[in-house]
Amino acid sequence: MSNKPNLKLKDIKVEIEGREILKGVNIEIKGGEIHAIMGPNGTGKSTLASALMGHPKYEIISGEAHLNGEDLLEMEVDERARAGLFLAMQYPSEISGVTNSDFLRSAVNAKRGEGNEISLMKFIREMDSKMDVLEMDQKFATRYLNEGFSGGEKKRNEILQMMMLKPGIAILDEIDSGLDIDALKVVAEGVNSMRNDEFGCLIITHYQRLLNYIKPDFVHVFMQGRIVKSGGPELAERLEAEGYDWVKEELGIEDETVGKG
Amino acid sequence: MSLETKLQFDDQFIAKLSQDLQEPAWMLEHRLAAFHKINELPLPKLEKTNLSKWNFDRFTPYTEAAPLQSLSELPEDVQALLFDSNNVLVQKNSSVVYKQLQEELQAKGVIFTDLNTASSKHEDLVKQTFMTLVTKDAHRLAAQHGALATGGIFLYVPRNVEVEIPFQGLFYAEGEQVAIFPHVVIVAEENSRVEFVANFASKGEVALSNAVIEVVAKQNAKVRLATISNMGSSTVDVLYRRANIGRDAEVEYIIADLSEGRVISNSTSHLNESGGIANVKSVALGSGDMRANITSSAYHWGTHTASDVNARAVMKDNASCITNSITKIEKGASKADGQQSSKVLMLSDQARGDSNPILLIDENDVTAGHAASVGRVDANQLYYLMSRGIPRVEAERLVVRGFLDAVVTEIPSDSLRKTIHQLIERKLR
Numbered sequence: 020m021s022n023k024p025n026l027k028l029k030d031i032k033v034e035i036e037g038r039e040i041l042k043g044v045n046i047e048i049k050g051g052e053i054h055a056i057m058g059p060n061g062t063g064k065s066t067l068a069s070a071l072m073g074h075p076k077y078e079i080i081s082g083e084a085h086l087n088g089e090d091l092l093e094m095e096v097d098e099r100a101r102a103g104l105f106l107a108m109q110y111p112s113e114i115s116g117v118t119n120s121d122f123l124r125s126a127v128n129a130k131r132g133e134g135n136e137i138s139l140m141k142f143i144r145e146m147d148s149k150m151d152v153l154e155m156d157q158k159f160a161t162r163y164l165n166e167g168f169s170g171g172e173k174k175r176n177e178i179l180q181m182m183m184l185k186p187g188i189a190i191l192d193e194i195d196s197g198l199d200i201d202a203l204k205v206v207a208e209g210v211n212s213m214r215n216d217e218f219g220c221l222i223i224t225h226y227q228r229l230l231n232y233i234k235p236d237f238v239h240v241f242m243q244g245r246i247v248k249s250g251g252p253e254l255a256e257r258l259e260a261e262g263y264d265w266v267k268e269e270l271g272i273e274d275e276t277v278g279k280g
Numbered sequence: 281m282s283l284e285t286k287l288q289f290d291d292q293f294i295a296k297l298s299q300d301l302q303e304p305a306w307m308l309e310h311r312l313a314a315f316h317k318i319n320e321l322p323l324p325k326l327e328k329t330n331l332s333k334w335n336f337d338r339f340t341p342y343t344e345a346a347p348l349q350s351l352s353e354l355p356e357d358v359q360a361l362l363f364d365s366n367n368v369l370v371q372k373n374s375s376v377v378y379k380q381l382q383e384e385l386q387a388k389g390v391i392f393t394d395l396n397t398a399s400s401k402h403e404d405l406v407k408q409t410f411m412t413l414v415t416k417d418a419h420r421l422a423a424q425h426g427a428l429a430t431g432g433i434f435l436y437v438p439r440n441v442e443v444e445i446p447f448q449g450l451f452y453a454e455g456e457q458v459a460i461f462p463h464v465v466i467v468a469e470e471n472s473r474v475e476f477v478a479n480f481a482s483k484g485e486v487a488l489s490n491a492v493i494e495v496v497a498k499q500n501a502k503v504r505l506a507t508i509s510n511m512g513s514s515t516v517d518v519l520y521r522r523a524n525i526g527r528d529a530e531v532e533y534i535i536a537d538l539s540e541g542r543v544i545s546n547s548t549s550h551l552n553e554s555g556g557i558a559n560v561k562s563v564a565l566g567s568g569d570m571r572a573n574i575t576s577s578a579y580h581w582g583t584h585t586a587s588d589v590n591a592r593a594v595m596k597d598n599a600s601c602i603t604n605s606i607t608k609i610e611k612g613a614s615k616a617d618g619q620q621s622s623k624v625l626m627l628s629d630q631a632r633g634d635s636n637p638i639l640l641i642d643e644n645d646v647t648a649g650h651a652a653s654v655g656r657v658d659a660n661q662l663y664y665l666m667s668r669g670i671p672r673v674e675a676e677r678l679v680v681r682g683f684l685d686a687v688v689t690e691i692p693s694d695s696l697r698k699t700i701h702q703l704i705e706r707k708l709r
């Protein structure tokens with residue numbers, strides 16, 4: 020049996036431009052598990068995702084993060100990716116002049132390492148079949164990376180990248196926003212196709228909708244820059260039905276957001 | 281500065297040079313007349329570039345090289361610049377060391393030879409054009425070029441002859457203090473079609489390349505002129521290209537400025553008659569302490585003339601580049617269209633870029649437009665690429681390649697596009 024991937028965070032605190040946004044996040048995600056972080060806007064969910072990926076603007080001031088036992092915080096952004104971490108971004112960049120397929124092939128080969136590059140034929144075949152799953156037109160292979168893509172097209176493209184790179188741990192930040200129900204199903208199918216013991220996933224969303232199609236094992240509520248409540252899938256259902264007010268009441272939270280002013 | 285010029289050579293030196301090259305008398309006369317201008321003329325005036333500290337004066341004016349039996353005698357990386365072994369002329373230092381012209385083209389009346397041979401063998405044809413577009417009176421560097429031009433190419437395409445394969449000129453300098461002064465004359469007669477690719481390369485502490493390319497495109501002729509400059513960091517690389525574009529004729533410039541020292545890269549188009557077209561596609565990549573002034577000018581005299589300048593420059597390290605686009609539409613050039621777009625991308629905090637669009641319009645009935653931008657590489661783009669496992673250096677390379685590709689992908693010749701891509705890629709490593 021292969022080693023299951025594992026991402027373990029201990030009391031992660033993050034500052035942006037000197038303001039503390041994350042106030043101590045603890046979570047462990049293992050291969051085979053799907054976690055959902057749910058929370059209203061402005062509570063620090065994307066900050067968590069970006070800080071873990073290593074965005075230069077987000078400074079982790081204390082705490083620990085280990086990916087498969089290795090210190091994540093010691094790694095450069097690209098090293099984190101090659102170690103098996105993936106982030107589907109809420110707002111992916113557009114890069115003119117770089118085709119989607121050239122970019123993806125560079126990424127796939129960066130992970131495989133020199134001397135072990137994927138053959139062009141095999142790459143194209145694989146990309147074609149994954150694009151089929153995501154119901155993406157073939158023309159997206161030769162279009163410039165995210166340039167002029169609609170919101171939904173960008174989301175599909177993020178999932179395409181995940182499927183091609185086969186990370187051990189994936190964080191999906193608001194992958195459902197801007198998707199209609201059909202697109203949502205397609206994207207969910209993409210994620211579900213990866214479900215096995217060698218894949219762990221953290222889904223960040225503020226709607227329960229996506230979770231109808233990707234059943235989470237664990238659900239966490241995020242407020243004021245930390246996880247304030249955890250539970251099983253039933254927690255997501257209650258949030259969908261009743262909103263977040265009951266959580267705030269229960270915990271005595273007035274303003275759930277973080278980093279204002 | 282100018283003292284050294286005086287010390288290095290004199291009338292006698294010029295006379296001996298001309299004699300050794302067995303030149304016709306008119307050439308010697310021209311050399312001497314140009315030589316006498318050197319010290320009285322100022323350096324060219326370049327928008328926003330101060331030339332006072334550039335070395336235009338310390339160099340060896342003539343360095344002979346032995347002929348090659350075959351192209352394989354060239355260093356491998358220099359050889360690699362050629363994408364076909366046909367219709368090639370190689371100049372090493374001051375001498376033309378190799379030339380080849382396909383017989384079938386010769387039979388059609390095409391002339392492709394070194395300028396020295398042409399100046400006696402095709403005296404009238406050469407005289408009609410040689411240093412008439414860039415004249416010895418223009419500025420000190422033009423005068424210096426006129427006095428010292430050696431090697432070079434004369435390319436003549438007769439009426440109605442269309443040549444599919446590009447002609448290639450390789451100007452290669454090697455050795456300390458070496459200077460080269462290649463002069464290229466291209467005459468495309470009516471309804472002809474021709475493509476010329478020039479590579480400029482150097483090895484060692486080469487001092488100077490002061491080159492001129494003159495193009496005459498007669499009625500309905502099509503000329504594509506590509507120059508790929510790739511000189512080392514010790515070299516002052518001066519290249520003046522100038523075209524007279526006739527009725528319904530078209531000149532397309534493809535310019536890759538990849539030299540690492542000091543660069544003056546100038547292209548000027550005169551759209552003298554109606555329907556003429558000038559297109560400039562220019563890419564530059566600067567590294568180290570490179571300083572460049574890249575200027576493209578189009579002068580519209582005829583009606584219905586069109587010019588389009590599309591320039592992109594990437595500056596790394598301490599490199600600095602001034603990109604000027606000048607479009608002048610003269611009174612009477614109605615229905616003219618002048619477009620320019622110029623963008624500079626800087627990869628480091630020390631790199632500098634400047635982009636100056638200049639539109640001068642003396643006619644009402646015209647269309648014109650320009651776009652210019654200068655910016656640094658987007659940290660979010662790099663982060664995004666790196667987040668997929670791509671190392672920083674390669675991520676930068678992708679962004680740069682993408683940026684330059686807006687121009688490079690417009691280059692109509694596959695082999696040229698490939699060559700330019702490879703050179704850019706190598707420089708980004």
Ligand SMILES: Nc1ncnc2c1ncn2[C@@H]1O[C@H](COP(=O)(O)OP(=O)(O)O)[C@@H](O)[C@H]1O
Nearest residue numbers: 035040059060061062063064065066277278279
């Ligand atoms: N790039 C950024 N620059 C400055 N402040 C930021 C940035 N990203 C997040 N923040 C701050 O962090 C807070 C939480 O934002 P975010 O993590 O995007 O929340 P969520 O994803 O839960 O909506 C924001 O209200 C803002 O104050």
Ligand SMILES: [Mg+2]
Nearest residue numbers: 064065109193
């Ligand atoms: Mg967010």
